[in-house]
Amino acid sequence: MSDSWQQGVGELLQKSRISFLATEGRDGPETSMAPYAFHRGLILLHLSGLARHTANIEQHPQIGLMICTAESESHSPLALARLSLQGDVRRVPDEQLATARSAYLKHIPEAEQLFSFADFHLFEFTPAVINWVGGFGKARKISQQQWQQLSGGVALPGD
Numbered sequence: 001m002s003d004s005w006q007q008g009v010g011e012l013l014q015k016s017r018i019s020f021l022a023t024e025g026r027d028g029p030e031t032s033m034a035p036y037a038f039h040r041g042l043i044l045l046h047l048s049g050l051a052r053h054t055a056n057i058e059q060h061p062q063i064g065l066m067i068c069t070a071e072s073e074s075h076s077p078l079a080l081a082r083l084s085l086q087g088d089v090r091r092v093p094d095e096q097l098a099t100a101r102s103a104y105l106k107h108i109p110e111a112e113q114l115f116s117f118a119d120f121h122l123f124e125f126t127p128a129v130i131n132w133v134g135g136f137g138k139a140r141k142i143s144q145q146q147w148q149q150l151s152g153g154v155a156l157p158g159d
Helices: 005-015 052-059 094-107 109-116 144-153
Strands: 018-025 028-039 042-048 062-068 082-091 120-133 139-142
Touching: 005 082, 005 120, 005 139, 005 144, 018 042, 018 052, 028 052, 028 094, 042 052, 042 094, 042 109, 062 120, 094 109, 094 120, 120 144, 139 144
Parallel strands: none
Antiparallel strands: 018 028, 018 062, 028 042, 042 120, 062 082, 082 120, 120 139
């Protein structure tokens, strides 16, 4: 990873396709894995209505999302770059569905078949709190302005 946090975030988002989703369940916090992509600076999640995380989102649309560098034998787990985000998620509006679907499939082409399943829906996540850890001792909070500049200025997956 780079010494520049902006470049480090861009590199992480270019290399990663997996996020870890935290929702509020009936018995407390629940976590799951969800592939993600970008569209108009928002994070897209394609989720099944049969999954507990989707039921949780319908009750409590505030979620946490973690995007992390894949573990490797050459790096300490403490040094892995990661983004921790909190915010609201909602279904992609019908008028934006075609372009959001295209953006999602550009990054996650393996999901195309899932779009034919009636229980899958595309959601957009708007991060409100964004924290970056670029490795041990390299942490910072990213402001909304910085996030908008980054998500608009870096060729993010799906955009």
